[in-house]
Amino acid sequence: MNRTIQTNEHLFHNNPFEQLPWHGSQDQLTNQTDKIAVLINEFEKPLWAVKTASQIFLTDMDGFSGSGSGNHLQAERLAYVAPMPLESLGDSAFMQTYGTRYPYYAGAMANGISSVDMVVALGKAGLMGSFGSAGLAPTRIEAAIHAIQQALPDGPYAINLIHSPNEPNLERNLAEMYLKLGVNVIEASAYMDLTYALAHFRVAGLSRTSDGTIKIGNKIIAKISRKEVARKFMLPAPEDLLRKLLADGKITQEQAEMAREVPMADDITVEADSGGHTDNRPLVGLIPTMLAVRDEVQAQMNYPQAIRIGAGGGISTPAAALAAFMMGAAYVVTGSVNQACVESGASLHTRNLLAQADMADVIMAPAADMFEMGVRVQVLKRGTMFAMRASRLYELYSRYNSLEEIPTADREKIEKTIFWRNLDEVWEETQAFFRERDQKNLDLAFKDPHHKLALIFRWYLGLSSRWSVVGEPGREMDYQIWCGPAMGTFNQWVKGSLLEPVENRKVVDIAMQILKGAAYLARVRSLSNQGITLASELQMYYPQRLR
Helix, strand or coil: CCCCEEECHHHHCCCCCCCCCEEEEHHHCECCHHHHHHHHHCCCCCEEEEEECCEEEEECCCCCCCCCCCCEEEEEEEEEECCCCHHHHCCHHHHHHHCCCCCEEECCCCCCCCCHHHHHHHHHCCCEEEECCCCCCHHHHHHHHHHHHHHCCCCCCEEEEECCCCCHHHHHHHHHHHHHHCCCEEEEECCCCCCHHHHHHHHCCEEECCCCCEEECCEEEEEECCHHHHHHHHCCCCHHHHHHHHHCCCCCHHHHHHHCCCCCCCEEEEECCCCEECCCCCHHHHHHHHHHHHHHHHHHHCCCCCCEEEEECCCCCHHHHHHHHHCCCCCEEECHHHHCCCCCCCCHHHHHHHHCCCCCCEEEEECCCCHHHCCEEEEECCCCCHHHHHHHHHHHHHHCCCHHHCCHHHHHHHHHHHHCCCHHHHHHHHHHHHHHHCHHHHHHHHHCHHHHHHHHHHHHHHHHHHHHHHCCCCCHHHCCCECCCHHHHHHHHHCCCCCCCHHHCCHHHHHHHHHHHHHHHHHHHHHHHCCEEECHHHCCCCCCCCC
């Protein structure tokens, strides 16, 4: 037989199984690489490592009854690996709350990159996806919600609500639309503080059951990278927002009273070094910090259901997912890797660029939605000049207070190389856009020349992401492609496998490979912890293995 297992004998001088020898037959044992891979991947079954005739074998037979064909033999038990069903990786309460099969969801990517097709494909597989509503017109968001609800009448799905400090009316209108359409799960992203819209969505869904228990009808998953912001979501809605909602007739007095007993969010997704909005924080530092804040708040508030902490940003391989689960994550969230999938709303050109990306092929650039605040997003730098051009616009915005102050040479250069048109024409288009989207934002621009300059520059930043989605011909070098370093890690992991070609990347396949791989690695690690060292080719999980 091909020896593939080694053992550290010194670990077993106090072997707890010494008095319980394994009984069975030779055909129930294996030490062949391909058969061991099969055994480890049968997650619902336990595993035993046994020793006989100075050789180490693996088996899924418990060996207590001694039944089986062939010659009966006795072996020493060396290790036991418990079943590892995928559901056991995270918190069962997460799955119960959202009606999912596994502790996993696909996070939102703006401009419909997390598309209707993506959300529906995930939902039909028992996984949750969050529709990327940010940057889309309300009419398109409404149409997407109807399509998702028709395909997934019982869920699971979520709709993104992004913080819009420059367009608070848009955020409020979207929250009201979600309430009207019966959306009961939102993923709140890029929030720096709680808002009227968030509190409205949350509190308007509160009610009491017949036994007096508070029922939270509207769920919020908050993607957060700062503990001070996380704490706000872990506490009840602020009193000032409750007073405003009461005064506006948005909630009842009873709902305001109930709101003081429930947190603003059901789940906090720790957002580490991700694509798009990110603080580039390390996941290994964020998860323990957020868990500590959660425990502190739970001790203070004593909620019936403690807030769960999930992990997002950097989750693109089984090893990353397993690491998050081992640190205490209730669930994991993927982002960048889904953007390259066939169900993604991104263009083929963009998906091909993402499939070629390495870990170092990312860079920070000014954000379109929070341009004036200096907020930055992480984007792909391979195959595009967006980051450099957007940074040039922010440099000009920071230096000059109005369009008229920009030197003629600088203005002509950006008109030629970035905008491809006269900035006066850009301003006309910008006015038409905000008349439909947010008139108050436009009114402010008429009063404040610096805000007008910001809106003109945001024309480029806003359209650049849309060009990437639709595949605008000739504008490839201006594509704004949100991407984190996890994209490169994923590409390395799937190299040489069925998932390497972009046309083979399906969002459900990727989700299942990450989860199966995490379970596989957990079982390998369990064996290792008990002194059983597998052959090197068995110590990693690759997508081509047992699809």
